[in-house]
Amino acid sequence: xxxxxxxxxxxxxxxxxxxxxxxxxxxxxxxxxxxxxxxxxxxxxxxxxxxxxxxxxxxxxxxxxx
Numbered sequence: 647x648x649x650x651x652x653x654x655x656x657x658x659x660x661x662x663x664x665x666x667x668x669x670x671x672x673x674x675x676x677x678x679x680x681x682x683x684x685x686x687x688x689x690x691x692x693x694x695x696x697x698x699x700x701x702x703x704x705x706x707x708x709x710x711x712x
Contacts, residue, residue, distance in 0.1 A: 657701055664694055
């Protein structure tokens with residue numbers, strides 16, 4: 647597997663896992679809105695922004711689906 651393919655696969659996996667974490671954090675906050683669940687949701691959303699910045703800074707990879 648090429649470095650580009652590995653990077654694309656890793657980015658897709660990270661994005662997928664982060665989306666799952668955000669969905670779970672939102673559900674937790676809706677079920678039990680408190681400082682812990684709010685902090686968890688905030689951390690997930692901040693990680694989503696950071697991942698987006700990281701992905702935007704990477705060079706375009708031929709055939710990328712991101």
